[in-house]
Amino acid sequence: MAGRLEGKVAMITGAASGIGLGTLELFVSEGAKVIAADVQDEKGAMLERRFPDAVRYARCDVTAEADIVAAVALAESAFGGLDIQFNNAGISDRMGAITEVTADGWNWIFDILVRGPALGMKHAVPAMLKRGGGSIINTASIAGLQAGWGPIAYSTAKAGVVHMSRCAAAQLSPQGIRVNAICPGLIATSIFGATMGMTRDAADQMAALVAQNAQIAQPVKKPGLPQDIAQAALYLASDASAFVTGTHLVVDGGITVGSRHSWDPEAGSPFAAIFGESLMQMAPGSGQG
Incomplete structure (x- = not known):
């Protein structure tokens, strides 16, 4: 059924690549107008050219509160409001022991993965209340549910996103704003290469290797792709999930069902x-x- 987001306006952080891009493409196909919030200006401009009537690019570093404010303002000025916010922008630190953690590195991870979504929610709420409510989706991770799926700072931050989403749902759902999180498993994106310290281009190429090999680590014998998370985001953004709030949706090919x-x-x-x-x-x- 097409048009599940007809008349809706969404803001997606990290929209120029990976999960964000896959979600943007699906949301547009379902009738949404989208603010593509990212720091990749060239890719953002390409998205505007590709979807001239449906996408506007906002340069948005989620650690800069003014950028978030400007992206929400663009949703209102360009498309009339904001109904859906997908706080998806993310990075990862390198794998290492707790003894190797630095204060600056820890703060950097938490600024992007926890503080960014928190400020995103803060500034989305007034715009959503003008429209009578909305849906906020935060990207967490299976690393926030179990040990062993990511670096320690990243994993701890993603656990924080799960609980922050629950707490925000308790506050906002009575006002008509639902808040949920998605916990992806091994999804073929550049984040794995970034974890290894690769350049952005090299990390993008690494995603193909993840798609080829990740399925050996999980019960479902298909690669996890950005489109799989996009479908979950569509469900949480649409009226199909009108009775769903304060939870986290695990989309991981069964990798967390139990030991091998x-x-x-x-x-x-x-x-x-x-x-x-x-x-x-x-x-x-x-x-x-």
């Missing part, structure tokens, strides 16, 4: 490792004896 042995028949059982194969064969129901 729970879904991979070739993975060794932890019980066999603990008790030994011979003892396991003697257990009732083993088919032995």
Whole structure:
């Protein structure tokens, strides 16, 4: 069913690439007008040329509150208001131990991943109230739910996004503004290359490698793509989720359902490792004896 966002105005941070770009493309196809908020000016200009009637680019560093204010103002001046905000802009630090954390690096991660969405929500609310309500979506991560899926500062920040979304939903939902988070799994974007310290171009190329190989780590045998997260964002942005707020939607190909042995028949059982194969064969129901 097309047109699920007809008449709606959305603001997407990090809209020029990855999950943000995939979501922008889907939202436009569903009838939305979109403010593409990003710091990649050339890509932003290309989006305006590609979607001349539906997209306006706003240079927006989410650590600069004035940029967020200006992007929301552009939504109102260009398209008449704001109904949907997708706080998606993100980066990652490098993998490392807690003993390697620096104060500046920690602050940088939290400024973008937590403070940015917080300020985004702050300035979206007045615009949304003028329209009678709206939907706010924050990008979290499976790294915020379980250890081992990201650097420690990144993972801690994403856990904060999940809880911040819940707290904001408690405050705003009675006013007609729903707030939810999405927790992506291994999605083929440039963030993995960035985690390794690659340049933006090299990190973009790394995304293809993620698409090719990530599926071996999860039950669902397809690569996670930006479009998969875009579909989740569409659901949370649309009236189909009118009764959904204060939660997080995990979109990860099943990677967090359990340890590998729970879904991979070739993975060794932890019980066999603990008790030994011979003892396991003697257990009732083993088919032995």
